Amino acid sequence: MEKVQSGYVIEFYSNSCLVRIIDADINCIAIKDVIVGDFVNIEIVQDSKQVKGIILSREPRISVLEKKDEIKTKAIAANVTHVGILVTPEPKTSTEFIDKWIVTAILSGITPFIINNKIDLNQDDNYQSKLNIYKNLDIKLIEISAKNKSNLDELIKYLESDCVVFVGNSGAGKSTLTTSITGKKIKTNVLSNNQGVHTTSISSLYETNKGTKIIDSPGVRDLPIAGWDKEEIIRGFSEIFLISKDCKFNDCNHINNEGCAVKAALNDGVISESRYNNFINFRDNNENE
Ligand SMILES: Nc1nc2c(ncn2[C@@H]2O[C@H](COP(=O)(O)OP(=O)(O)OP(=O)(O)O)[C@@H](O)[C@H]2O)c(=O)[nH]1
Ligand SMILES: [Mg+2]
Numbered sequence: 001m002e003k004v005q006s007g008y009v010i011e012f013y014s015n016s017c018l019v020r021i022i023d024a025d026i027n028c029i030a031i032k033d034v035i036v037g038d039f040v041n042i043e044i045v046q047d048s049k050q051v052k053g054i055i056l057s058r059e060p061r062i063s064v065l066e067k068k069d070e071i072k073t074k075a076i077a078a079n080v081t082h083v084g085i086l087v088t089p090e091p092k093t094s095t096e097f098i099d100k101w102i103v104t105a106i107l108s109g110i111t112p113f114i115i116n117n118k119i120d121l122n123q124d125d126n127y128q129s130k131l132n133i134y135k136n137l138d139i140k141l142i143e144i145s146a147k148n149k150s151n152l153d154e155l156i157k158y159l160e161s162d163c164v165v166f167v168g169n170s171g172a173g174k175s176t177l178t179t180s181i182t183g184k185k186i187k188t189n190v191l192s193n194n195q196g197v198h199t200t201s202i203s204s205l206y207e208t209n210k211g212t213k214i215i216d217s218p219g220v221r222d223l224p225i226a227g228w229d230k231e232e233i234i235r236g237f238s239e240i241f242l243i244s245k246d247c248k249f250n251d252c253n254h255i256n257n258e259g260c261a262v263k264a265a266l267n268d269g270v271i272s273e274s275r276y277n278n279f280i281n282f283r284d285n286n287e288n289e
């Protein structure tokens with residue numbers, strides 16, 4: 001075995017990690033600034049008992065998902081290309097949840113898209129109109145049943161060679177979906193049994209035979225919107241950001257300033273009410289999240 005090899009971190013424990021190299025998974029001592037999804041160079045150390053690795057360096061990242069609060073920023077997953085937001089009728093997904101993830105992804109340089117999961121269940125008019133908000137935006141929407149494995153082809157094709165994080169409320173079907181597309185058994189929770197006991201305690205990266213990487217990390221479960229610069233939030237609402245360029249004043253508050261193009265578009269129904277409300281709330285009240 002070559003002494004120095006490159007690979008990527010597929011599993012992360014508290015002080016060690018597993019690095020996948022061309023023909024093996026090597027246990028390494030975790031070092032600072034390396035997280036699941038990172039590409040690293042390792043040195044193989046072999047004694048009579050075992051093969052281990054020492055991480056020598058990590059490659060620059062194309063993106064990083066971070067958990068930010070007032071005090072610190074913690075990197076959670078590296079080199080993610082897509083955030084797949086699971087939206088379900090049961091448990092109900094709020095537009096706040098959806099928009100929070102769209103904003104987080106866009107501001108992290110990651111492509112967000114929506115997965116309408118559980119299409120085998122009844123999806124009433126209310127639910128359909130929630131989805132319609134997003135159908136009118138420039139954002140991919142894929143309809144599936146993770147449990148029944150319906151329509152997974154479109155999703156698999158969309159994510160070919162990419163690296164995705166699935167996000168959704170507890171019970172939305174993240175583990176079921178990961179199992180369905182990797183063929184590997186991932187622990188699932190039943191809806192009635194989600195009393196705060198989480199199934200995953202380490203970050204893991206799973207792979208499909210189409211070269212798709214799926215990162216599952218407990219760190220992304222309760223990512224707050226706080227921590228982003230107030231001025232940045234609008235960039236996460238692309239359609240609002242675009243229209244805001246037509247506001248009369250550069251420093252328009254988009255609430256009650258004269259000549260506000262955003263308010264005009266809201267009144268004309270061009271911008272949806274829930275998108276507008278979430279934008280204002282995230283921007284102005286996010287210290288409480
Ligand atoms: N009817 C239906 N049920 C589904 C579907 N996908 C998942 N479920 C069910 O929803 C429940 C929760 O699924 P999980 O995959 O454990 O959900 P999760 O998002 O991983 O939840 P946490 O790990 O708690 O965050 C399970 O009982 C699944 O069988 C679907 O497409 N249709
Ligand atoms: Mg799960």
Ligand SMILES: [Zn+2]
Binds near residue numbers: 248
């Ligand atoms: Zn304005």
